[in-house]
Amino acid sequence: MKKNLILQRHRLKTGIIFAMLVIGLIFAASLFQETRASTQPSTSTIGSAIIPQLTPTSNGTEIGYPLIGKQYSDMPGTKTITLCNYSTMSRSGNITQISIYLTAISGIANVRAMIFANEPQVNFPKGGEPIAQSIETLNVTTTPQWYNFTINYPVTPNTIYWLGYYSDKPTHYYYDASNDSITVTSQPKDGTSNWLPVGWSYQTKSIMSLSALYTYTDSSAVTHAQSSLGYGDAVFVFLIIGGETAILATGQTRKKILSMIEMRRMRTKW
Numbered sequence: 001m002k003k004n005l006i007l008q009r010h011r012l013k014t015g016i017i018f019a020m021l022v023i024g025l026i027f028a029a030s031l032f033q034e035t036r037a038s039t040q041p042s043t044s045t046i047g048s049a050i051i052p053q054l055t056p057t058s059n060g061t062e063i064g065y066p067l068i069g070k071q072y073s074d075m076p077g078t079k080t081i082t083l084c085n086y087s088t089m090s091r092s093g094n095i096t097q098i099s100i101y102l103t104a105i106s107g108i109a110n111v112r113a114m115i116f117a118n119e120p121q122v123n124f125p126k127g128g129e130p131i132a133q134s135i136e137t138l139n140v141t142t143t144p145q146w147y148n149f150t151i152n153y154p155v156t157p158n159t160i161y162w163l164g165y166y167s168d169k170p171t172h173y174y175y176d177a178s179n180d181s182i183t184v185t186s187q188p189k190d191g192t193s194n195w196l197p198v199g200w201s202y203q204t205k206s207i208m209s210l211s212a213l214y215t216y217t218d219s220s221a222v223t224h225a226q227s228s229l230g231y232g233d234a235v236f237v238f239l240i241i242g243g244e245t246a247i248l249a250t251g252q253t254r255k256k257i258l259s260m261i262e263m264r265r266m267r268t269k270w
Contacts, residue, residue, distance in 0.1 A: 059215060059216050060093065060096075060213060060214055060215040060216050061089060061214050061216075062211050062212065062213055062214060063086050063087070063088060063089065063095075063211075063212050063214050064086050064163065064210045064211040064212045065086075065176070065207045065208065065209055065210060065211065066099070066209075066211035067176070067209060068101050068144075068174055068209055069101070069174035069175040069176045069206075069207075069208070069209045070174075070176055071174065071175055071176065071177075071206075072103075072172040072173065072174045072175070073172050073173050073174075073175065073183075073203070075105060075170050075172075077170070077185075077188045078167075078168060078169055078170060078188060079166075079167075079168055079188045079189045080166070080167065080185050080186050080187070080188055080189070081114060081116075081130075081164060081165070081166045081185070081186040081189075082164045082165060082167075082173055082183065082184070082185045082186075082203075082208075083114070083116055083125050083162040083163065083164035083183070083184055083185075083186075083200075084162065084163060084164055084175075084181055084182070084183045084184075084206070084207060084208035084210060085118065085123075085125075085160050085161070085162050085181055085182055086160070086161060086162075086163055086181070086210075086212070087158065087159065087160050087161075088155045088156065088157055088158060088159050088160075088161065088214065089157060089158075089214055089216075090157050090158055091157055091216050091218050092154075092156075092157055092216065092217045092218045093154075093155065093157075093214045093215050093216045093217050093218075094152055094153060094154050094155065094214075094215050094217060095115065095132075095151055095152075095153050095155055095161075095163075095212045095213065095214060095215075096150075096151065096152055096213050096214075096215050097148055097149065097150060097151065097212065097213040098113040098115075098134065098148075098149045098151055098163060098210065098211075098212050098213075099146050099147065099148050099149070099210065099211045099212075099213075100113065100146070100147055100149070100164070100165055100173065100208070100209065100210045101144065101145070101146050101147075101173070101174045101209035101210075102140050102144070102145075102147055102165070102171050102172065102173055102174075103140065103141070103142055103143065103144040103145075103171065103172045104140045104141055104142050104169060104170070104171050104172075105142070105169070105170040105171060105172060106142065106169075106170075107142075107169065108139045108140065108141055108169075109139070109140040109167045109168060109169035109170070109171045110137050110138075110139060110140075110167070110168045110169070111137065111138050111139075111140045111147065111165050111166065111167045111168075111171065112133055112134050112136075112137045112138075112149070112165060112166050113133065113134035113149035113151060113163070113164070113165050114130040114132070114133045114134070114163070114164060114165060114166055115130055115131055115132040115133070115151070115153055115161055115162065115163055116130050116131060116161070116162040116163075116164075117131050117161065117162070118159070118160040118161060118162060120160075123160075123182070124184060124200050125162040125184065125200060127199075127200075131153070132151055132153035133151070133166075134149035134150055134151045135149075135150045135151065135152075136149065136150060140167070140171055144172075144174070149165075154217070155214075162184075163210055163212060164208065164210065166189075173208050173209065173210075174208070174209040175204070175206040175207060175208050175209060176206060176207055176209075177204070177205065177206055177207075178205060178206055178207040179205055180207070181205065181206060181207040181208075182202065182203075182204075182205055182206075183203040183204055183206050183207075183208055184200040184201060184202055184203055185200070185201050185203055186199065186200055186201070187199040187200075187201070
């Protein structure tokens with residue numbers, strides 16, 4: 001009888017602990033899955049350019065004007081550069097893509113995205129060659145759409161840069177009126193001058209339909225990309241649940257054994 005009682009006590013204790021640990025494991029796994037899901041960014045599409053709807057967990061943002069302007073430019077000369085001024089973020093980063101809403105006036109225009117530094121004394125782009133330009137040259141057609149240019153240039157935080165494009169044939173860019181931005185066009189690069197420095201012609205107080213992806217490079221971006229509940233937190237919760245389960249199971253087993261002993265005594269007495 002004593003051996004049976006010990007065996008029953010052991011089975012009861014083992015069963016309760018196993019069941020509670022399984023429940024704790026499921027709970028911790030659920031927390032971990034929610035943590036992973038919360039770190040996934042979402043995107044949406046404007047025209048043919050993918051403009052990310054970046055969340056606080058993304059390692060970047062965008063600068064510029066990712067909307068299609070209600071107006072489009074007059075017919076510019078061939079082989080010119082058109083730029084608009086934009087300000088970078090307060091954190092260090094790289095411009096990794098420039099998207100511009102364009103259309104060729106006729107045929108196909110060969111277009112390349114460019115970045116120029118700012119001349120603070122006159123608030124115009126610095127003359128000379130661009131400080132960065134896109135890796136590829138894209139063929140712009142007569143259908144208005146977003147064109148995505150790949151570029152990789154480290155920029156200074158809280159600094160004005162001039163972003164835009166060079167086209168070998170006339171194109172239309174799209175824009176909206178803005179008191180905070182200026183659009184300029186260069187003199188033609190037609191081989192009749194050394195093109196240094198570049199002469200800029202004031203266009204309008206407007207902001208071009210141009211969006212640049214801005215990828216953070218500072219260490220604080222890693223912190224922002226983490227969920228408030230990480231994998232280590234889930235493991236910690238699991239350990240706490242497991243410890244409390246063992247304590248609970250031990251207490252319940254002790255009560256069960258005492259109850260069985262009391263019932264045995266009652267039978268012996270009768």
